């Protein structure tokens with residue numbers, strides 16, 4: 001048998017189609033039957049001005065310029081230099097640039113699938129079973145060759161493989177449907193997330209506006225405050241002021257009491273000296289009862305005095321108390337003097353004594369008036385030494401944190417929206433594969449494909465990994481490749497191609513990139529990876545996601561096997 005796989009003239013007509021009738025000349029394909037119906041004459045198909053006798057058809061002599069008078073011989077293949085150009089071996093369509101009217105010798109292949117054979121293989125002494133399983137191409141038995149009809153067996157095997165392919169396709173399509181379902185669910189989840197995020201963003205937006213309004217209000221109201229005392233504020237401030245002056249008062253009094261005590265002590269000392277002298281120097285022989293009573297009383301007084309001064313309050317302690325308050329001694333009043341000014345309003349502000357609704361209204365109007373007065377230089381602004389009051393700081397912080405929370409949520413929302421709008425291929429099917437990875441080896445590397453993420457070249461020798469590109473988009477390309485027996489091939493037709501670009505820079509070259517060609521398969525698998533040119537990689541990958549959807553058949557196909 002001749003190996004004609006690559007030489008096939010694709011004229012295959014579905015099994016069971018019109019077969020050439022008995023009376024037709026040999027080798028006439030079904031679509032040309034009408035040109036050969038006359039029993040007496042034949043008109044060249046491409047040259048209708050030339051009419052031949054019917055006996056000139058298949059007489060092994062090429063009479064028509066387009067070769068149409070020799071459908072069943074090789075006479076017009078290339079034996080006659082005047083013959084028109086013939087279909088070229090390897091031609092896919094069978095026509096190329098030739099002006100030949102017929103695509104080849106028609107093998108009816110009853111029991112299998114009819115097909116055209118290049119004329120040069122007709123009666124060349126070789127049975128071309130791949131295209132001509134009925135053996136009709138060798139009717140002159142050149143060199144004694146006998147080509148038996150093998151269409152039963154070949155047709156049966158063909159149908160078995162066809163059925164297998166159909167079942168594979170069906171299983172793959174089923175898996176694809178599962179992926180589509182998963183993708184739909186993932187999409188739905190993203191949509192729910194987006195809806196929730198939209199609500200959260202709306203709420204946060206309102207909160208942000210509220211906090212901004214509060215901040216504006218507090219800032220204006222704080223600016224509007226009139227300075228009431230030495231920069232102190234709040235109930236605590238008032239109390240501190242009172243306490244401080246009371247403590248100063250007590251300290252001054254203590255100071256005075258201490259002076260008085262010292263004066264009195266001096267006087268006591270002087271009197272004690274006088275009495276001590278009297279006791280020592282009086283003359284007991286004078287019977288002066290008054291002096292004697294005085295000396296006796298002094299002696300009793302002196303005996304009742306303690307040897308050490310009474311009390312545990314040392315003068316040094318009192319001196320410590322009398323020292324002025326400062327950061328390092330006594331009370332550090334400054335610590336208590338920076339309190340909020342807001343509450344002091346309650347003490348000083350007559351608004352506080354109004355009913356709440358009236359107060360709010362008046363407060364608002366008064367604030368406007370205050371701000372106006374400040375802006376017009378009538379009232380003084382009252383920033384604290386730190387620049388702004390704690391109330392304003394707190395309002396600012398609340399506003400900033402609301403703004404921040406809003407922008408974080410908005411970022412999340414935009415991210416999810418981008419995710420939803422991303423192209424995940426027909427029916428969104430690849431959404432279910434996102435983030436999953438598969439790999440396959442080739443030469444000294446393992447090649448990994450992470451769907452919609454990146455491709456990686458991993459050295460088997462343990463050298464580092466190399467990024468071969470990051471996913472950018474899905475394209476479509478027409479491919480024309482021979483079918484593989486194991487089914488792990490792209491075949492012929494439009495195929496999805498995932499582009500991965502901007503990978504690791506190639507030494508003295510561009511950044512690496514990968515084109516991932518997708519073919520239909522039951523499981524995700526990297527079939528092969530090649531470096532098509534330096535640092536440009538081509539991966540061929542099978543996946544159910546790349547299959548066309550075929551509906552599940554209602555009636556199972558009857559097996560002819």
Ligand code: MAN
Pocket residue numbers: 457466506507531534535
């Ligand atoms: C590494 C691999 C190869 C690539 C060269 C380029 O060896 O990434 O695929 O061709 O670098 O220098």
